[in-house]
Amino acid sequence: MIDPRGPRFGAAITAVLLLVVIGLALGGATIAATVIFAVQVALFAWGAFAGIQRHPYGILFKNIVRPRLQAPTELEDPTPPTFAQGVGFAITLVGLVLQLVGVPGALVIAASAAFIAAFLNSVFAYCLGCQLYLLLVRAGILGRKGAAAQ
Amino acid sequence: MTPLAIAGALAALIATATVLGLLWKRQDGRATPGSGRISPSEITLGSTATLLQFSSQICAYCPATRRVLSEAATNGISHVELDVVENQKLVSRFNILQTPTTLILDHRGDVKARIGGAVRPDTLSAELDRVLAAA
Numbered sequence: 001m002i003d004p005r006g007p008r009f010g011a012a013i014t015a016v017l018l019l020v021v022i023g024l025a026l027g028g029a030t031i032a033a034t035v036i037f038a039v040q041v042a043l044f045a046w047g048a049f050a051g052i053q054r055h056p057y058g059i060l061f062k063n064i065v066r067p068r069l070q071a072p073t074e075l076e077d078p079t080p081p082t083f084a085q086g087v088g089f090a091i092t093l094v095g096l097v098l099q100l101v102g103v104p105g106a107l108v109i110a111a112s113a114a115f116i117a118a119f120l121n122s123v124f125a126y127c128l129g130c131q132l133y134l135l136l137v138r139a140g141i142l143g144r145k146g147a148a149a150q
Numbered sequence: 151m152t153p154l155a156i157a158g159a160l161a162a163l164i165a166t167a168t169v170l171g172l173l174w175k176r177q178d179g180r181a182t183p184g185s186g187r188i189s190p191s192e193i194t195l196g197s198t199a200t201l202l203q204f205s206s207q208i209c210a211y212c213p214a215t216r217r218v219l220s221e222a223a224t225n226g227i228s229h230v231e232l233d234v235v236e237n238q239k240l241v242s243r244f245n246i247l248q249t250p251t252t253l254i255l256d257h258r259g260d261v262k263a264r265i266g267g268a269v270r271p272d273t274l275s276a277e278l279d280r281v282l283a284a285a
Contacts (some may be wrong), residue, residue: 003209019160028154080210118165124171125210128269131248133208134234139243 002053004125007081009065010047010057011122013051014040014088018115026109034099037107040114047085051080055085056083083129084121088114153247179268181277184253184261186244196228200255203231203276204246211268215250218269222278228255256281 017040024033047055053062095110120126136142151159188195193202201219205212216231223229232248234241244253246269254263254277262284263277 019163022163023156023160026151026159027153028151029269074214076210077213080208083208112163113161116170119164119167120171120174123168124175126171126174127210130206130250133206134241134246134247134249136236137206137235 001075002078002081003057003061003066004074004076005069005072006058006061006066007052007084008125009056009061010052011118013057014043015115015118015122018111018118021111022108022115024080025111030107033107034096036091037096037099037111040111041089041096044085044092048082050088051140052081052085075103080127080129081121083133084117084127087128087132088117163198177266179265179270179273181254181263181265182272183202184264186261188240188253188255188259188261190259191234191243192240193230194228195221195255195257195259196226198226198257198285199278201229201260202253202255204234204237204241204249204251204253205231206234209249212250215252218274219252220269222248222271222274229276233262254278254281256285265281 021033021037024030024036024128037123043056047058052058092110092114095114097104098106098110117126117128123129133142173182180184188200188202193200198266201223203212203219205216216229219229219231225265234246240246244261244264252265252269252274253261254265254274256262257275262281265277
C-alpha cells in the first residue's frame with residue numbers, strides 16, 4: 001500500500017513537463033520538445049512496468065517530500081496509478097511515433113491529452129483507471145476469464 | 151507562434167482541464183435515481199435494502215466505498231460487492247461505466263438509487279432513509 005499523495009506529486013511534475021513540451025513545440029523548438037517528450041515516454045514506461053513505487057518521482061516523494069508531511073489518513077493500492085502510467089505510456093508512445101514519422105501536430109495533441117490526464121490526477125485526485133479499465137473490460141480487451149490487467 | 155500566443159494556448163489548455171475536473175467533481179459521489187430490478191436468484195437481497203457495489207481490480211476508491219457500505223449494512227441491509235470482470239452481464243444491464251458504482255435496492259430488489267464514484271456516508275444515509283421510508 002502506498003501514500004495516495006505520492007502519485008499525485010508525480011503527476012504534478014509530469015503535467016509541468018508536458019506543458020513545457022507543448023510550449024516548446026508551439027514555439028517551433030521541435031527537436032527540444034521531441035527530446036523531452038521522449039524522456040516522458042520513458043518515465044511512463046518506468047512507472048508502468050516497474051510499478052509506481054519504483055518510479056523516480058515515487059522515490060523522490062518517499063525520501064524527500066513525505067518526511068515533511070503529516071502521516072496520510074488513508075493508504076492506497078498501487079495498482080490504479082500503475083495502470084494510469086501504462087495509459088500515459090500508450091498515449092505518449094503513439095504521439096512520439098507519429099511525430100517521428102512526420103504527422104503534423106501529433107506531439108502537441110498527444111502531450112495535451114496526457115497533460116489533461118496528469119492535471120486531473122494531480123489537482124482533482126481523478127482516477128483514470130477507474131473508468132478506462134472498465135471500458136476496456138466491456139469492450140472485451142481486458143479481463144477475459146478473470147485475467148488480470150497487470 | 152508568438153510567445154504571447156503560446157502562453158494563451160497553454161492557459162486555454164489548463165482552463166479546459168480545470169473545467170473537466172470541476173464537472174467530474176460535481177457528479178462524483180452523487181446519488182441519482184435508479185431503474186431496473188435484481189431478482190433474489192441473482193444476488194442475496196437484504197430483508198430491508200441491499201447495497202450493491204460494483205468494483206474492479208483497478209479502482210482507487212473501491213476500498214473506501216466498501217468500508218462505508220459495510221458499516222451501513224445493519225438492520226437487514228446487506229452489502230454485496232461484485233467484480234465487474236466476473237459479472238459482465240449485470241455490468242451491461244445496468245450500464246456501469248465506472249468503479250465503484252453503487253446501486254441501492256429496496257427489499258424487493260428494485261433499484262432506487264445509483265451512486266457513481268466514492269460513496270460518502272452522508273449521501274448514503276440520506277438515500278437509505280428515503281428507500282426505507284418508501285418501503
